[in-house]
Amino acid sequence: MSLVKAEGLFKSFGKTRALDGADITIRAGEVVAIMGPSGSGKSTLLHCLAGIMPPDKGTVMYRDQDLTAMGDSARSELRRTEFGFVFQFGQLVPELTCVENVALPLRLSGVKRKQAERAALDWLAKLEVDTVADQRPGETSGGQGQRVAIARALVTGPKVIFADEPTGALDSLNGERVMHLLTTAARDTGAAVVLVTHEARVAAYSDREVVVRDGRARDVEFAR
Amino acid sequence: MSIGHALLGLLEGGPRHGYDLKRAYDERFGQDRPLHYGQVYSTLSRLLKNGLVTDAGVEAGDGPERKRYAITDAGVTDVERWLSTPEKPEPYLQNTLYSKVVLALLSGRGATEVLDAQRSAHLTAMRELTRRKADGDLADQLICDFALFHLEADLRWLELTAARIDQLAAEVTR
Numbered sequence: 001m002s003l004v005k006a007e008g009l010f011k012s013f014g015k016t017r018a019l020d021g022a023d024i025t026i027r028a029g030e031v032v033a034i035m036g037p038s039g040s041g042k043s044t045l046l047h048c049l050a051g052i053m054p055p056d057k058g059t060v061m062y063r064d065q066d067l068t069a070m071g072d073s074a075r076s077e078l079r080r081t082e083f084g085f086v087f088q089f090g091q092l093v094p095e096l097t098c099v100e101n102v103a104l105p106l107r108l109s110g111v112k113r114k115q116a117e118r119a120a121l122d123w124l125a126k127l128e129v130d131t132v133a134d135q136r137p138g139e140t141s142g143g144q145g146q147r148v149a150i151a152r153a154l155v156t157g158p159k160v161i162f163a164d165e166p167t168g169a170l171d172s173l174n175g176e177r178v179m180h181l182l183t184t185a186a187r188d189t190g191a192a193v194v195l196v197t198h199e200a201r202v203a204a205y206s207d208r209e210v211v212v213r214d215g216r217a218r219d220v221e222f223a224r
Numbered sequence: 225m226s227i228g229h230a231l232l233g234l235l236e237g238g239p240r241h242g243y244d245l246k247r248a249y250d251e252r253f254g255q256d257r258p259l260h261y262g263q264v265y266s267t268l269s270r271l272l273k274n275g276l277v278t279d280a281g282v283e284a285g286d287g288p289e290r291k292r293y294a295i296t297d298a299g300v301t302d303v304e305r306w307l308s309t310p311e312k313p314e315p316y317l318q319n320t321l322y323s324k325v326v327l328a329l330l331s332g333r334g335a336t337e338v339l340d341a342q343r344s345a346h347l348t349a350m351r352e353l354t355r356r357k358a359d360g361d362l363a364d365q366l367i368c369d370f371a372l373f374h375l376e377a378d379l380r381w382l383e384l385t386a387a388r389i390d391q392l393a394a395e396v397t398r
């Protein structure tokens with residue numbers, strides 16, 4: 001049973017065809033690495049899967065809901081409740097402390113401050129960055145900032161985490177630590193992870209890989 | 225991996241008998257390939273003949289496996305030379321893979337399939353090592369990392385070759 005299933009995705013930017021008939025399926029709880037050369041369409045595919053960007057053609061199903069047929073507000077509601085996001089950088093609010101950043105998605109869902117910050121602190125501790133809870137993102141290291149971002153992605157209990165080069169700005173040791181913590185936390189909570197990376201050592205934390213080349217995805221599971 | 229040098233290195237800690245050496249070797253270096261007794265004794269008799277180890281008496285109890293060996297000065301010099309000589313940077317898989325790619329192109333088979341199958345096999349091996357690393361101690365982690373970085377280098381070559389496959393096809397079939 002697939003959790004997210006995209007079929008026949010096309011997306012162009014002007015004359016550039018970023019997706020050229022991409023198919024992919026993601027099952028509940030699995031970690032899938034999306035690999036492929038620079039410019040092959042990995043990020044575009046991720047954005048379409050996550051409902052951030054509509055494809056020109058094709059469908060994206062989340063369970064029994066068609067993301068491409070949904071209204072904007074229903075789609076952003078779905079993103080907020082079911083999905084978590086981790087990007088290479090620039091995703092934390094610089095004016096807020098780390099614990100406030102992690103608590104933010106809960107606050108937006110109407111959870112009381114105290115309760116939201118308690119849950120946020122728990123996640124910061126699981127990712128071994130509770131020490132920076134009261135610092136602002138600008139006062140943390142790159143590796144710490146990414147762990148805070150992962151805590152924020154996980155705090156709402158999402159079913160899918162979309163991560164685009166989450167270790168792209170980190171050195172090997174920190175990158176591995178972040179991947180270990182991300183995949184362990186996802187496995188503990190049963191969340192699926194869609195991980196875009198061009199690094200094999202990062203992809204090695206996945207259960208399987210899907211290679212994107214020239215806007216087409218080779219997903220051996222899709223045909224099954 | 226030079227077993228002789230590894231055994232000599234272990235003997236620098238003090239005399240040992242063959243069985244003890246095998247155990248120490250397996251524990252430290254034998255993760256994938258524990259030594260056979262035969263290898264240990266043939267290596268020790270070669271080291272003995274070359275004067276790198278010497279007979280250090282027989283331990284209480286009997287049988288040939290109770291014989292103890294000690295490293296000689298020449299043995300120590302040999303270990304030192306081994307440690308200070310870098311390993312030959314060996315491009316170990318590329319030759320085979322390159323041959324496969326070229327032969328696939330020459331015979332009109334898909335070379336991309338060769339590369340994709342290899343990538344998949346490499347990633348499977350890398351996943352296994354990554355799992356082992358998560359469960360292991362620091363020694364396991366360092367040994368797995370060494371293998372992981374090497375496999376990653378192969379994969380980078382596979383990617384680069386995949387990106388140039390049309391160009392290569394044009395050249396080899398010209």
Ligand SMILES: Nc1ncnc2c1ncn2[C@@H]1O[C@H](COP(=O)(O)OP(=O)(O)OP(=O)(O)O)[C@@H](O)[C@H]1O
Nearest residue numbers: 013016017018037038039040041042043044045198
């Ligand atoms: N917003 C945009 N406007 C114009 N062109 C775009 C846009 N986003 C992507 N593209 C183009 O679409 C193609 C695919 O881009 P995409 O970002 O999906 O690649 P990628 O596989 O993520 O690459 P990288 O590994 O470098 O991040 C590229 O040619 C890119 O230049």
Ligand SMILES: [Mg+2]
Nearest residue numbers: 042043044164
């Ligand atoms: Mg990208």
